[in-house]
Amino acid sequence: MLESLLILSIFLPLLFIIIFKPFQTKTGIKSPPKSYPFIGHYFSIRANGNHLVEWVTKLVLNSPTLTTYIHRPFGQKRVITANPSVVKHILKTNFLTYQKGDVFRASFHDFIGDGIFNVSGDEWKFIRQLSSHEFNTNSLRHFVEDVVDIELNERLIPILANAAANNTIIDLQDILQRFSFDSICKISFGYDPKYLIPSLPQSKFAIAFDDALRTTTERFHNITPWKLKRFLNIGSEKRLKEAVSEIRQFSKKVLNQKKQESSIQTVDLLSRFLCSGHTDENFLTDMVINTILAGRETTSASLTWYFWLLSKNPLVISEIVREINEVKSDARVYDEVKDMVYTHASLCESLRLYPPVPVDSKTALADDILPDGTAVKKGMVVTYSPYAMGRVEEAWGPDWMDFRPERWLKNDETTKKVRFVPKDPYTYSVFQAGPRICLGKDMAFLQMKRLVAGVIGRFDIIPATGDDFEPVMTTLTSKMKGGFPVKIMERR
Numbered sequence: 001m002l003e004s005l006l007i008l009s010i011f012l013p014l015l016f017i018i019i020f021k022p023f024q025t026k027t028g029i030k031s032p033p034k035s036y037p038f039i040g041h042y043f044s045i046r047a048n049g050n051h052l053v054e055w056v057t058k059l060v061l062n063s064p065t066l067t068t069y070i071h072r073p074f075g076q077k078r079v080i081t082a083n084p085s086v087v088k089h090i091l092k093t094n095f096l097t098y099q100k101g102d103v104f105r106a107s108f109h110d111f112i113g114d115g116i117f118n119v120s121g122d123e124w125k126f127i128r129q130l131s132s133h134e135f136n137t138n139s140l141r142h143f144v145e146d147v148v149d150i151e152l153n154e155r156l157i158p159i160l161a162n163a164a165a166n167n168t169i170i171d172l173q174d175i176l177q178r179f180s181f182d183s184i185c186k187i188s189f190g191y192d193p194k195y196l197i198p199s200l201p202q203s204k205f206a207i208a209f210d211d212a213l214r215t216t217t218e219r220f221h222n223i224t225p226w227k228l229k230r231f232l233n234i235g236s237e238k239r240l241k242e243a244v245s246e247i248r249q250f251s252k253k254v255l256n257q258k259k260q261e262s263s264i265q266t267v268d269l270l271s272r273f274l275c276s277g278h279t280d281e282n283f284l285t286d287m288v289i290n291t292i293l294a295g296r297e298t299t300s301a302s303l304t305w306y307f308w309l310l311s312k313n314p315l316v317i318s319e320i321v322r323e324i325n326e327v328k329s330d331a332r333v334y335d336e337v338k339d340m341v342y343t344h345a346s347l348c349e350s351l352r353l354y355p356p357v358p359v360d361s362k363t364a365l366a367d368d369i370l371p372d373g374t375a376v377k378k379g380m381v382v383t384y385s386p387y388a389m390g391r392v393e394e395a396w397g398p399d400w401m402d403f404r405p406e407r408w409l410k411n412d413e414t415t416k417k418v419r420f421v422p423k424d425p426y427t428y429s430v431f432q433a434g435p436r437i438c439l440g441k442d443m444a445f446l447q448m449k450r451l452v453a454g455v456i457g458r459f460d461i462i463p464a465t466g467d468d469f470e471p472v473m474t475t476l477t478s479k480m481k482g483g484f485p486v487k488i489m490e491r492r
Contacts, residue, residue: 033059033070040071053358053473056080057388065372066392078381082388084395085371088426090362090382092434098382101363107219107226110244111212113282115290127287128435134272135439141446143267147186148447151179152454155196160459162198164488169464171483172307174200176300181206183447184295188288189254190268208246209292215240217477251285294440298356299447301478305354306347306452307461308471308484309403316346316405317456321491324457337449341420345408347448348428352396353403355430356478358387386429395427460489 033044048055059068059080066083081087090098099120108118116127134140156179163170178196181203185191195203215236219226230237258274270288278284310317323342337343361383368376376382393400396407412419425433431441438444455461463469464485472481 035071039073040076042073045070045072051472053385053387056359056385057391060385060388061391065374067370067372067374078383079370079374079376080383080385082385082392083372084389084424084427086374087384087389087429087433089371090384091426091429091432091436094368095435097365097368098362099365101381103363103381104361108216110240111216112290112293113286115286117290117293130273130278131439134269135443140269140272144187144443144446145450147183148450151183151196152451155179155182156451157454157458159196159198160455160488164459164490167487169485169487172461172486173300173304173480173484176303177296179451180296180300184292187268187295188291189251189270190258191254204246205250208243209296211239211243212247213293213297213477215243247289248285251288252281255281255284297477299444301356302351302354303448303451304480304484305478306350308463308480309350309353310456311461311463313403316403320346320452320456324453327453337446337453340449340453341409341418342405343449343452344420344445345405347445347452348408349403349405351430352390352428354473354478355386355390358473358478359383359385360432384429389427389429458491460491462487462489
């Protein structure tokens, strides 16, 4: 009731200008976007609330410069772009001008604190240097390999084999989230939540993490000012407070246990930071939460869309199976996943179409002019969309809508082998680019390729909803709305 009164008190003076009722198109996207005094594109944003990513994509792709403005309520103006030259400008060329900004930091601070994803300037440089050193060690890479192998062979594959034997339907998205959560918790602070075991149990820590991420992201979309709701401790802000308390208390409990150990094995990231002399409780807790955030949602979402795309492209599956068999016959039990060139290309192609972070934003710290001539004022948010950039015909050709791993491959005249050809990171910005490029990129590919080799080499994954199943991407994250129900069959 109190939330409703707050919304009414804010928008009652605006009712006299509600003269526009958007219509529904066959695609589900309501158009055209019409801006009104004071409330801007509020009605269009509200009407497209269930598919904002697709709506934004349509706007930028219809712009000659691949850049446009969105007018938010109360005079806020935001730049939205899919222009590679603009992306390079904000992520590299003029990097110091485009940072997280106060709005982003305030919105996410309750959840991720002063971790690497929520700081800028000297704070960011310090954490980046520490993290970069640890991520580049061979010992961490071997530890990640061990974690993934155990989770894959002792938990994921037995669950899939059981589903195949009993002809049961499982939600593959849920299974992959559990796989990613177990893996990243072990890698981050040496804790095994045992989220992916046959009983598929609930986990207070995992549920709290989901609640915190969802509610924090909703702060950008809700009309009711979230700071007022937090002050009154009502609704979603009350739930967020409870979830964050659960996450931080548990993280600090694990941290204190490690501090009390007589001999710390430097395998997981938390132990590595402790052994290097960093003992500040808040700093280490923020580090752990940020690492879990980066590793859980992105990997599971990426693999969910990947397996759906494979189910629609049997020829791609055949090539992946052929490559897996070649690696096996070469006396390697796919230890060297770097040799799986076609599989790597297929993952990149899936990420092009369904990036785990479909949009990302920076805030301008000074007035600027973007390379395409767009004017940016100090304090303005500039958002780039990897999802839209994967659909730019000028970059990917008229067949951009096709799932075609071959677009990443080229025949090497010298070796007579097919080699992988990476794309310009400012055209393919799935892992960001420039100084903030994702530190865990190689770790993510290692994890995904090992999982694909283990699963596709043995099982067929068939959507339980039929061949015509067209999943919907949720607005707040890149998850599939309603999950991904599948049947598992042993590969002949």
